[in-house]
Amino acid sequence: MEKQEKYLDGLTIRFAGDSGDGMQLSGTQFSNTSGAMGNYVNTFPDYPAEIRAPEGTLYGVSAYQIQIATKEISTFGAFIDVLVAMNASSLKVSLPKLSKGAVIIANESGFGAKNLKLAEYETNPLEDGSLSDFEVHSVPIVETMKEVCADLEMSPKFIERTKNLFALGIVYALYSRDSEHTIKWLNEKFGKKPVVLDANLRALKKGMEYTAVNDEFTTIYKVEKSEVEPGFYRNITGNEAAALGLVIAANRANMHLFLGSYPITPATEILHFISGYKKHGVKHLQAEDEIAGLTSAIGASFGGYLAATTTSGPGLSLKVEAMGLACILELPLVIIDVQRAGPSTGIPTKPEQTDLLMAMYGRHGDAPIPIVAATDAADCFNMTIEAARIALKYMTPVILLTDGYIAQGTNAFKVPHIEDIPEMSPTFATDPETYQSYKRDPETLARMWAVPGTQGLEHRIGGLEKEDITGNVSSDSENHQLMTNLRQAKVDGIAKDIPLLQVHGEQSGDLLILGWGGTYGAIKDAWNDLRCDGKVVSRAHLKYLNPFPANIEEVLNNFDRVLIPELNMGDLKMMIQGKFLKRIIGLNRVDGLPLQTNVVYNKVVELLESKEG
Amino acid sequence: MEKQEKYLDGLTIRFAGDSGDGMQLSGTQFSNTSGAMGNYVNTFPDYPAEIRAPEGTLYGVSAYQIQIATKEISTFGAFIDVLVAMNASSLKVSLPKLSKGAVIIANESGFGAKNLKLAEYETNPLEDGSLSDFEVHSVPIVETMKEVCADLEMSPKFIERTKNLFALGIVYALYSRDSEHTIKWLNEKFGKKPVVLDANLRALKKGMEYTAVNDEFTTIYKVEKSEVEPGFYRNITGNEAAALGLVIAANRANMHLFLGSYPITPATEILHFISGYKKHGVKHLQAEDEIAGLTSAIGASFGGYLAATTTSGPGLSLKVEAMGLACILELPLVIIDVQRAGPSTGIPTKPEQTDLLMAMYGRHGDAPIPIVAATDAADCFNMTIEAARIALKYMTPVILLTDGYIAQGTNAFKVPHIEDIPEMSPTFATDPETYQSYKRDPETLARMWAVPGTQGLEHRIGGLEKEDITGNVSSDSENHQLMTNLRQAKVDGIAKDIPLLQVHGEQSGDLLILGWGGTYGAIKDAWNDLRCDGKVVSRAHLKYLNPFPANIEEVLNNFDRVLIPELNMGDLKMMIQGKFLKRIIGLNRVDGLPLQTNVVYNKVVELLESKEG
Amino acid sequence: MKNVLDSVLEEKHQGSFEFTAKDLKSGADVRWCAGCGDFSVLAQVQRIMPTLGIAKENIAVISGIGCSSRFPYYMDTYGMHTLHGRALAIASGLKIARPELSVWVATGDGDCMSIGGNHFIHAARRNVNMNVLMFNNGIYSLTKGQYSPLSLKGQITKSSPLGVLDDPFNASALALGAGSSFVARSYDKDAKLMKVVLERAARHNGFAFVEIYSNCVIFNDGAYDGYTTKENRFDNTVNLEHGMPLVFGKDLEKGIKLDGFRPTVVSLTDGKHSKDDLLIHDEADTTLAAILADMTYNPTVPQPMGVFHAVDRTPYDQRTTEQLEHYAIQPGAGDMNALLKGNDSWEIK
Amino acid sequence: MKNVLDSVLEEKHQGSFEFTAKDLKSGADVRWCAGCGDFSVLAQVQRIMPTLGIAKENIAVISGIGCSSRFPYYMDTYGMHTLHGRALAIASGLKIARPELSVWVATGDGDCMSIGGNHFIHAARRNVNMNVLMFNNGIYSLTKGQYSPLSLKGQITKSSPLGVLDDPFNASALALGAGSSFVARSYDKDAKLMKVVLERAARHNGFAFVEIYSNCVIFNDGAYDGYTTKENRFDNTVNLEHGMPLVFGKDLEKGIKLDGFRPTVVSLTDGKHSKDDLLIHDEADTTLAAILADMTYNPTVPQPMGVFHAVDRTPYDQRTTEQLEHYAIQPGAGDMNALLKGNDSWEIK
Numbered sequence A, B: 001m002e003k004q005e006k007y008l009d010g011l012t013i014r015f016a017g018d019s020g021d022g023m024q025l026s027g028t029q030f031s032n033t034s035g036a037m038g039n040y041v042n043t044f045p046d047y048p049a050e051i052r053a054p055e056g057t058l059y060g061v062s063a064y065q066i067q068i069a070t071k072e073i074s075t076f077g078a079f080i081d082v083l084v085a086m087n088a089s090s091l092k093v094s095l096p097k098l099s100k101g102a103v104i105i106a107n108e109s110g111f112g113a114k115n116l117k118l119a120e121y122e123t124n125p126l127e128d129g130s131l132s133d134f135e136v137h138s139v140p141i142v143e144t145m146k147e148v149c150a151d152l153e154m155s156p157k158f159i160e161r162t163k164n165l166f167a168l169g170i171v172y173a174l175y176s177r178d179s180e181h182t183i184k185w186l187n188e189k190f191g192k193k194p195v196v197l198d199a200n201l202r203a204l205k206k207g208m209e210y211t212a213v214n215d216e217f218t219t220i221y222k223v224e225k226s227e228v229e230p231g232f233y234r235n236i237t238g239n240e241a242a243a244l245g246l247v248i249a250a251n252r253a254n255m256h257l258f259l260g261s262y263p264i265t266p267a268t269e270i271l272h273f274i275s276g277y278k279k280h281g282v283k284h285l286q287a288e289d290e291i292a293g294l295t296s297a298i299g300a301s302f303g304g305y306l307a308a309t310t311t312s313g314p315g316l317s318l319k320v321e322a323m324g325l326a327c328i329l330e331l332p333l334v335i336i337d338v339q340r341a342g343p344s345t346g347i348p349t350k351p352e353q354t355d356l357l358m359a360m361y362g363r364h365g366d367a368p369i370p371i372v373a374a375t376d377a378a379d380c381f382n383m384t385i386e387a388a389r390i391a392l393k394y395m396t397p398v399i400l401l402t403d404g405y406i407a408q409g410t411n412a413f414k415v416p417h418i419e420d421i422p423e424m425s426p427t428f429a430t431d432p433e434t435y436q437s438y439k440r441d442p443e444t445l446a447r448m449w450a451v452p453g454t455q456g457l458e459h460r461i462g463g464l465e466k467e468d469i470t471g472n473v474s475s476d477s478e479n480h481q482l483m484t485n486l487r488q489a490k491v492d493g494i495a496k497d498i499p500l501l502q503v504h505g506e507q508s509g510d511l512l513i514l515g516w517g518g519t520y521g522a523i524k525d526a527w528n529d530l531r532c533d534g535k536v537v538s539r540a541h542l543k544y545l546n547p548f549p550a551n552i553e554e555v556l557n558n559f560d561r562v563l564i565p566e567l568n569m570g571d572l573k574m575m576i577q578g579k580f581l582k583r584i585i586g587l588n589r590v591d592g593l594p595l596q597t598n599v600v601y602n603k604v605v606e607l608l609e610s611k612e613g
Numbered sequence C, D: 001m002k003n004v005l006d007s008v009l010e011e012k013h014q015g016s017f018e019f020t021a022k023d024l025k026s027g028a029d030v031r032w033c034a035g036c037g038d039f040s041v042l043a044q045v046q047r048i049m050p051t052l053g054i055a056k057e058n059i060a061v062i063s064g065i066g067c068s069s070r071f072p073y074y075m076d077t078y079g080m081h082t083l084h085g086r087a088l089a090i091a092s093g094l095k096i097a098r099p100e101l102s103v104w105v106a107t108g109d110g111d112c113m114s115i116g117g118n119h120f121i122h123a124a125r126r127n128v129n130m131n132v133l134m135f136n137n138g139i140y141s142l143t144k145g146q147y148s149p150l151s152l153k154g155q156i157t158k159s160s161p162l163g164v165l166d167d168p169f170n171a172s173a174l175a176l177g178a179g180s181s182f183v184a185r186s187y188d189k190d191a192k193l194m195k196v197v198l199e200r201a202a203r204h205n206g207f208a209f210v211e212i213y214s215n216c217v218i219f220n221d222g223a224y225d226g227y228t229t230k231e232n233r234f235d236n237t238v239n240l241e242h243g244m245p246l247v248f249g250k251d252l253e254k255g256i257k258l259d260g261f262r263p264t265v266v267s268l269t270d271g272k273h274s275k276d277d278l279l280i281h282d283e284a285d286t287t288l289a290a291i292l293a294d295m296t297y298n299p300t301v302p303q304p305m306g307v308f309h310a311v312d313r314t315p316y317d318q319r320t321t322e323q324l325e326h327y328a329i330q331p332g333a334g335d336m337n338a339l340l341k342g343n344d345s346w347e348i349k
């Protein structure tokens, strides 16, 4: 039967199965292939909380969701158009998010009696008619692969492991994906294990064939190429981007890099990446705790390194005292906090934006520290470099806030050439005649930095209040006020050195949506939809939280109403109201989910109708 | 010669000398005696930063300042009317604060060549005429005492030690203080060392005689008795008051008390006092660090104790993570933070109010914790009990903020009878049929509390988000939002259960001075002065910072302008502006000093003249 | 009025001494991976607890954060799952407040010896009477596979893709150095040994530290196979018994002898040595304990298993109680009015 | 472009090897109390540093918080006065970053062993190459007299008016248990011993822990007089020398002999024992080190002074350097463009 061809604007696909089913691999390949084919892509892996929950259970489902599209998109899709379900549980947990008429590719052998029971199904949903709203394809993947690989010297268990590639093949053919990228990748990955490579290649091919020859599939879909800027691209998670950012920042500053860190979900991967960069000269210490993570970095910074620490909420809470020290020492440091759902251990795998006020105010004494935030996975690269730039130029610790969503999700990252990234030029004092440890640059208010090993510049710094210019210990009243003012003025002064806040849409009017950090994608997509639907609303997004961009007050005052959607109970709202006395409408959710596009959309529609505020 | 008699409204006296000179003792006795004589008293000890700085140095001066008066006073006095100076350095550092015509009692032997050199005096100020604005009495204290004690078996060194009592005698006679209180006290203290007792009694007596017989002293002063409410009184430091408060709170709640703490200036004394209360059944642990201080208290609270921890800024910074745990566990805890000058180690011996925003927001995740503050030394007693009441009734940690000034200073404490302090009635769940660990009291939203040892109520709690009612671990989206809301609602609900904010002066109008915590005395005294001078200004003082009293918004809106004086760069200002969008005029000082009455006075005058705001 | 805690305990605490391992199962699904060594610890703990003569409601299990720290959720006792590294400090507070409770701590090699190291050494020093089960799987499992302070040098993990550079702690040596009054070791695969060791720990009056080799099938599978499998354990471990010579091997054909301070393996069948030449285990000897601990990373001798060290030293919680009891009968004890009044007050009439 | 650090160091670091104790005095007034034991440490440190062959500008002194932690302010070297308990973690970061520096840590018994205990055991375990001088005055002095983990049981202090209930740490036992490669002890009153011990520590390639009994004249005066005064030191301390028998007494008339593992004092003049019977010190022997550490609280034997233990183990910082050097010559090293591109990228044309 000749198949029909149909063009789509985009689609959202979800690969779901057990932890061992290789869904992350299928997802990554679908995503990278689509990127390589010139589509916009955005993904999110959805791991179970348990390390390896018992097979087939509802709480053990591991999934990977991808949205691809011709127009720019910034979220991984609210509703699923295509579901690859390796077993009954993965079908069940995904069902609520399926869009009408969604395509379901089900792995038949994952719907046996045992699987159904674990998924708490009385009858087999593939057979009992309950899925009649959807286009269901029940595929004997495992049986087919056993036949296909009968001639290979491979145990049935290993053969079964290829089922993710078989499923990938099915959707590649169905959505006209080019298999070349994946074939190349498989060759590189399994080059040294020819049998495994062979089995995987056969699975992919067989899956594609399955779609081609099977009449159930009446239509083949295409997603047209986007107007993507030419260049090299890769998909990148926020955590890898942050790790890269650290290395590249050090490179552009002509400095050595030191990372002191303690593992904590969802920040640990930054440490993983850094620990693999040894051939780029990176030093790191997996410390005994978060306090040592930061304090060892302080030691390295004193030694003249670009030093950093990475953590998540509970770890940030432990670093509070040392952040205060870093503040008064006025040494450069990058502190990356990948926010997760709190309070306390909370829900470690879920994103939130509930650390903003803590980053801002969570230290005893007046201890101002600059704060920046990344908008998406790829932006973690930029903002890490930006945090390092500010730290080095102003001699200050800088906190970069990301979150579990952008840290673990991916989007396409346009690979820059190293030469295109601006250089930074930190300098160390060398002249004993002029050196004083708290003498400041009149422009930036940064103090002078001298490193051990420099002859004649021996000096002492510490956590006691110090005398202006000399850096001697001082408990003088006026000096303490002066130093407090100077520390604040230094941070405030950074406002001159960062981009202005940009407004998208009308530059003034009734309603502004103001976001910050990792809610960027959802707000942007919602705003795009609203504009498509003719709504008059503007948006702006903050990446600099302390200090704010110089024009923020002006922007706020240009709008009658300002809506701040954030994944907390009102952190930015509090800061803006407290500072600018501008009444803010909060859209506050702490439900463990990334911000949902439709939540923003609906709130704006409601506001536009009601004129509330 | 017959001496004149003169009545004073009050006076400020400062005893200053080396650490070993016993100035704290003289000050305490002058203060207690004046209290016993029916005057209002307020004191502040002023220790050097060094443990025992070299004798005679400028940075080694140890002082004790007391204001006594007939009318109510709330500060230790801005200007010194009487200075007892045991050496040259103590004169020098005190000079800038002397009021015109002040009386100086100088210990002659403390002005020898060595002392003058250490004090960086070229010539002897007692002789060079530089003190002509003052009434200077240079007294050969040491020589006199050597004579007086010649018959005692005592080394000259020990005899010299009585000089503080000699000086005390001089001022007792000069200001008509009754020596009975001190004689009684000396008898109790040195009862077992008759020689020492004898020498000290002789010194006191000889000092009084010195004034009486010496014609230099032409006038004897009196300070009239105040209208002090009848009852028992004592002078108490804020730290002792807090320690007492903990014991009494436990007693009134019919509970056992546990303190987990780690020494830190200026909070350590609370631990000292508690460690001496063994005969009242108090348990405590001097922990290995501040984290263990708080977490051991969490353990004791789980065990059904009224548990507390005490610290200062750097320690509070270390407790941040554990405070988040306490919040989600919903266990009662009293956390006392004696604020000191930050950031980091800062100026450990100086007071500040720079921990408010940290107490409020310094935790990852949304983790609301009630905050209360004490206004003066004696109020530390009340507010400790109040913190315990809220903690037990609402099942929550509560932070009590005091500061180095009120913690170490004293004022008179009207000793209550134990029966007059209201009882509290915490209850433990006992019924296995109805117990669920996160079932809440509909009124307070407090969860049920069951203690180990109760049959059939075995249950688990922890730092992971828990399911409403059952307390089971839950990563459900809606539940997380619900629990976040409940934790916030519980804290907000306390507003119904605390006193309304009281306005002194007109209830509405142009200008309100709004203070919080330990600046109470300075603001009150300034306001009294302003009223005396006919200025129209009202004042109110916050002791509840989270939640605020229920009527705060109303109070704020009743005034055109609100001035908030605070020892930080704008913590309360930020909170009020952020919450109520009321523009605040800040009077912010971090100069290591307690708030100065005249600073407030001047600012208000300036505001009243300029109508700025 | 009566103290509320005391009255609740008097009323509600008749003492449930009759309970079984099954009664100790909480309703919660055990969410460890199939094959995880932690299961066997859970099983033995549930098995011995009913035999200790402790009322069920008097048992509290405190843990930190980690796979192993999920332990309390699976026990139908009082329990708290706390913060990473802080279990021992929390348990110390609980035990000092409530010395009549049987306090157990479940902790991982990371939880206990990395972030929690300070509380560990201090609880050991103070000799707080509790039973500390350290699930040593040589890895951070909950965070998916970074090295811990008990991972081996050179070990490849997610955070050491090029091999661990650190030297590991010797857990028992650290415990001994900190003053632990009871130090023992067991492993997941030997239920009998585990039972004996846990019982001994439970009955020890003081801080009882038990290091348990527990296999993480996901992130460090087989780490202890060299000692713990049926094939290896006879030759590569030696079970300690107080007062008995150190013999081992399938047929107890080998023994440990001291050469100076150096333990060496001797054959009991080659006619050169007999049991009389062997090192006799003495749980009370600190130096011997150090020698045994030192055998851990010594490839020429088997790993000691069982109780390395056990001495009597009044636990801190007991000292606190005794001190309070002593002062409670002093004149003025509990006189709140005297306390309020202090010793330098005055009366205004 | 050249790395900024490397170029500054190349240019500005000609090496000031010619300096004296006086050059090491910073301008700051030394604000310890008259008679404080800490002075004598300062004097000896300033005396030996110029003899070590280390350029003055390559010395960094890091401290925590406490009286003793004011140390760096008095030294004209690079220095940092940090947070209570964190000196070792900060020093570790500095040393790993800059292995060519000579890193010294000044810390108190509270700073190092109470709040800083965890960093202490981990720095010891990792064998970070630095010299840790722990000023043990058995008290928290800066905060005016609370007991520390090295105060004695029963000691009356401001926070133990009824006597300390804790057992103290045995500092050297803890260091050994944590794996310290160098453990020594000296005291304020013996300048010669101090000098020797400090020199040995400085020359040790690895973590060197020196416990220094230092008298706090204000809050714990005389705490060590039982061993350290001229009258007592001969009978109550024994100076260790590698390879030599343990002899002590004014006329070296006594010695230490081992009874099993138990050290006992014997007379060398009563004809019953000679030097040949005595324990011979061996710095490399771990068990012997444990025995020596154990003598600390044993009233029947003198306190050992000097170097308890010294073994060679590659320091962590050196391993890091070696690993980086190894990888720095691998293909692709330093190729930032390859790193940016990763291994799964695509090109859009």
Ligand SMILES: Cc1ncc(C[n+]2csc(CCOP(=O)(O)OP(=O)(O)O)c2C)c(N)n1
Pocket (backbone or CB within 6 Å): A262, A263, A264, A265, A290, A314, A315, A318, A345, C065, C066, C067, C068, C069, C083, C084, C107, C108, C109, C110, C111, C112, C135, C137, C139, C140, C141, C142, C143, C148
């Ligand atoms: C303050 C803090 N830091 C880090 C973490 C992340 N974390 C959770 S468990 C763990 C290590 C677990 O290792 P281990 O204690 O050995 O337990 P296992 O999972 O191996 O049983 C880490 C680093 C955390 N939860 N809190």
Ligand SMILES: Cc1ncc(C[n+]2csc(CCOP(=O)(O)OP(=O)(O)O)c2C)c(N)n1
Pocket (backbone or CB within 6 Å): B262, B263, B264, B265, B290, B314, B315, B318, B345, D065, D066, D067, D068, D069, D083, D084, D107, D108, D109, D110, D111, D112, D135, D137, D139, D140, D141, D142, D143, D148
């Ligand atoms: C986080 C923190 N907790 C507590 C303190 C208070 N503090 C300063 S020094 C010190 C103890 C000092 O004792 P030790 O380390 O023995 O030094 P010493 O003064 O005896 O030389 C304490 C508790 C602090 N500065 N910071």
Ligand code: SF4
Pocket (backbone or CB within 6 Å): A051, A052, C031, C032, C033, C035, C036, C037, C038, C067, C068, C137, C141, C142, C215, C216, C217, C218, C219
């Ligand atoms: S990851 Fe390892 S330690 Fe954790 S449950 Fe699985 S097997 Fe056990």
Ligand code: SF4
Pocket (backbone or CB within 6 Å): B051, B052, D031, D032, D033, D035, D036, D037, D038, D067, D068, D137, D141, D142, D215, D216, D217, D218, D219
């Ligand atoms: S208080 Fe003690 S330790 Fe501190 S300087 Fe004085 S004598 Fe030395």
Ligand SMILES: [Mg+2]
Pocket (backbone or CB within 6 Å): C066, C108, C109, C110, C135, C136, C137, C138, C139, C140, C141, C148
């Ligand atoms: Mg582990």
Ligand SMILES: [Mg+2]
Pocket (backbone or CB within 6 Å): D066, D108, D109, D110, D135, D136, D137, D138, D139, D140, D141, D148
């Ligand atoms: Mg000390």
